[in-house]
Amino acid sequence: MASEPVKGPASYFPSIEKKYGKPIAEWQQIVRDRLPAKHMELVAMLKDEHGMGHGHANAVVAHALSEKG
Template identity: 40%
Template sequence: MDAATQTMIDNLQKNTGKSLEEWIVLVQKQNLQKHGEILKFLKTEHGFTHGFANLVAHKALKSDAGSAEDSDDLVKKQYTGKEHFWPIFEKLKAEIETFGKDVELAPKNAYVSVKRKKQFAMLIPASKTRFEIGINLKGQAAQGILEAETKSNAMCSHKIILNHEEQFTQEVVDWLKKAYTAAG
């Protein structure tokens, strides 16, 4: 388990008086099966911030890399039926890993979180026709291929949509590098 996750787990106990395991039991008693349902429950009923709700949801559903048997299998499963996006993921991963030794790729069930001190991007094979790159660049105006994220509960401030491998350009890498730098 990475240090940031352990710190969050420790702070969860300090802030709420309940351990992660106790929160997981509470979620299971509610019979909540979807990530979004768990987030809503913890935020509305217990005043959780998004970060703590997200932690409990992933641990309760065993949908994070730390809970999975094999994080490589978790990533490969994301591309089932979307294999044509695998080369985009591989190129993104290779480029991002050149940014610095502090880059961490943290697979979840549906995406790969890309972190430095904090999350700066998400790599998401969203559908059979759309690969999304979520980027955290608060205060940045949308421009070029960088679109503002319009979902009210979005974990990223912007997104880049790729429909095929030829759309992977230096501009994509430059936006990711800018987000990486901002996350330092």
């Protein structure tokens, strides 16, 4: 039986790592370092300062915020 395909924000991670050259853990740390900022402020930061596309930035932020305790 095949494993379930990755869904949600994590489904973007392989292409984010390949396109932007940093592991997801590094991108998530960049997001956490800017807290407490709002979701869309963090997305805008990734887009403006790191050249990330909207969908990729949104996926990183959503995942990082879901993991913060």
